[in-house]
Amino acid sequence: MQRVGATTIKQIAEELGVHPSTVSRALNPSTRRLIGKDTIERIEQAAKKLGYYPNAAAASLRTGRSKLIGVFLPDISNPVFSPILSGIAEVTSEAGFATIVADVGTESRSQTEMMFELVARRVEGLILATVSRNDKLVQQCMSEGLPVVLVNRAESQMRVSSVTSDDAYGMRLAIDHLHQLGHRRIGHLAGPQNLSTGYLRGKGFNEAIIALGLDPSETPVVECSAYTRQAGAIAMNTLLAQKPHVTAVVASNDLVALGAYDALQKAGLKVPDDISVVGHNDMPLVDMVHPPLSTIRISHRELGREAARLLMSEINHDGSARRSIVLAPELVVRSSTRKL
Amino acid sequence: MQRVGATTIKQIAEELGVHPSTVSRALNPSTRRLIGKDTIERIEQAAKKLGYYPNAAAASLRTGRSKLIGVFLPDISNPVFSPILSGIAEVTSEAGFATIVADVGTESRSQTEMMFELVARRVEGLILATVSRNDKLVQQCMSEGLPVVLVNRAESQMRVSSVTSDDAYGMRLAIDHLHQLGHRRIGHLAGPQNLSTGYLRGKGFNEAIIALGLDPSETPVVECSAYTRQAGAIAMNTLLAQKPHVTAVVASNDLVALGAYDALQKAGLKVPDDISVVGHNDMPLVDMVHPPLSTIRISHRELGREAARLLMSEINHDGSARRSIVLAPELVVRSSTRKL
DNA sequence: CCTTCTAAAGCATTCGATTGCAAAGGGGAA
């Protein structure tokens, strides 16, 4: 049942002939001041000698605090989301919290079921990287009274805190870059419109087009069904069929951009000689593809860190107001874009 | 403190005028047979109505089982390790276990400290993807009586179960391939020798060289300090300085191979015209680099799944013997290798 | 009609740490 050697506070107390509560206080930083110095010394030594580690379940039961948080990811193995997780783990573990991951993508159960399972484990908060623009999960968490922070993706109503990249600004960077290179007929491979990233980048695209006074009829938008290479290739083909004369495309995501590469190659078009391509995210290795992809860099690890910090502060000072943090992305010019 | 609305068994019992123990048994599949059918029905309805979710901490305290496992990764955001985590999460969550991740790479504390923190949380087992060939952490886990499974990397003494790819066989595949293409002077960019992957792939390299009767003085080996592009580039330069006449190199890892790409490009050598390159792992996107990388494919997700299955069975039937599972990798030929 | 079973439910304890309250002991002030 219990592993051998699981020392309890009681055993330490017996060893030293003191009361368990004294041991508890001596070992707890916030109550240590109540105990005599030499007693603390003796207790700490005994604890070390007996290999004592507090039973988190017992403490959690009594205090109602589990020091656990949950993280929902659409796909752990996606190079966009794994650095987010890494950033989250970095911050939370420093704060003494352990992180439970839920890979929603490969999960047979629904997100709601997963959420309730984590509620059963009394997680103190949730970080969601999975939400769509109008996600019922947010409402469910709120009615459970569970602190929630959204990361990477936000929802349309700003009901909870979020940390995202400035999607519209990223698009603006991409399009300004292409515009400076002389491109006027620019297409957009939009992401799924039910995700904030897809929606806001699309919106950013339109705004930038208008701001630069470009002809909307020459700046077609095609929506991808997902952030994948396959979907990107399909969308690129559609766009090519609609407007064969575009000289550049801006993808909503690097994988989509690489899908566009695939489609363009099949169509016999060269990047960047015949058409320029800009991605979004700056995933690992996109500097190694051929040609190296110009893209919008987002620090996903930093996104994760900020989200974790936000959640930690919401958990600790419960009053803290809802906040939305928007990080600025940057343009990385490589070789997939060229002067017209 | 405790979130509002955290219903307890007692509340359900009061609502229905039955004893808490009856509620507990009714809600627990393994004790349900002790309770009358209609009582079960009433209890289940009340539980749903009140939004009851069992307090995992309380159950864990009483039963000594936390339904938690821990996973140690050297780097979550590394595309080699994130699919492993994904595979683990898939299997464990199906078994009702939650997975706590520890990203050892970005962690300021030592692995030993992390381990004890997880012990405090009463995790029922650990999956380690971090161990070196001679890692004291394994010993420490063993003396804590904690079930452990190693994944991707094994240790030299087979003291605990492990799931790995057949590293030597993978090397054999790579070298047979190059040999068939006519290559005779083949170099090896070895991984860190304190990691089983680096060591075994190096060993596999040597064995294959001997088996094919190649001249060892024409098949140089250079060890990389890490599995990174930088280290790969440095090692490639060293190898080039030692034996400029090699016609092919086998890298211990895809990133190392890409580092070799960098170094070769700087040296004015073309892949595969001047020199063939083979990687190892088949990371995402290495089919998109220029030229597309021939490599040894490992299903990291499957590695994770198997490791999780192994751990689950060790946790459940405590008697189960130590086992080591070795998965066969496969050769993926792309365009970085060419007939001599 | 009485005994014997058995199914169903209740009772009380337990897991290990935390914490409000009580008590003891020592020191200082009046």
Added chain:
DNA sequence: TTCCCCTTTGCAATCGAATGCTTTAGAAGG
């Protein structure tokens, strides 16, 4: 010397679920 206070420690209840043991109420059998 007495009284009070403060520091240090002990006591006991508590968190919520699980579980061995007991009790109760019918049913079955003689």
